[in-house]
């Protein structure tokens with residue numbers, strides 16, 4: 414059985430990191446984008462990374478950040494993977510000597526095959542809902558029929574997922590991984606352990622059907 418990998422994003426508290434790890438998350442995400450209500454400083458992210466056991470990936474999320482700032486953050490925070498969630502081009506993403514994924518917001522006109530070619534060196538393509546004026550983390554989903562089946566092994570599906578929808582999403586899209594933020598929160602930046610566990614159960618249910 415193929416196991417869908419899970420990233421829980423937007424963690425700001427030690428207890429939430431511990432809940433994500435206990436529930437079996439493969440990766441946790443720290444939002445290093447100051448305008449986000451889920452933003453953490455590099456100091457906070459470094460402290461939260463210390464709570465991670467081996468085999469759990471630390472992901473740093475950036476949105477059109479100054480490369481010097483990204484470089485300074487990764488000096489300070491032991492991030493395993495960088496997530497670029499803005500309009501960064503492939504060369505912007507590749508210049509840090511770290512593995513990276515590129516978030517693509519599902520604009521109406523997006524050509525995912527062209528984006529796959531453009532970001533051929535990415536370790537994954539994260540698909541998030543497009544809402545004008547929003548960088549991401551909208552809590553809204555998009556039409557999963559728009560994801561071509563041949564791209565699925567490279568796709569991390571995001572956007573409005575929660576315990577109630579993730580099994581269906583996995584069954585339909587068969588992505589490499591799923592990513593959730595708002596769907597496991599009690600309030601922005603405050604995760605809810607029960608919702609995290611419910612989400613992981615949903616992933617396991619989806620895996621039985623994929």
Ligand SMILES: O=C(O)c1ccccc1N[C@@H]1O[C@H](COP(=O)(O)O)[C@@H](O)[C@H]1O
Nearest residue numbers: 422449548549550552572573593594595
């Ligand atoms: O979480 C944020 O505040 C955020 C801000 C800017 C860009 C991306 C952000 N979050 C990412 O958005 C997707 C979907 O989140 P949600 O489940 O719909 O709330 C996910 O990759 C978050 O990491």
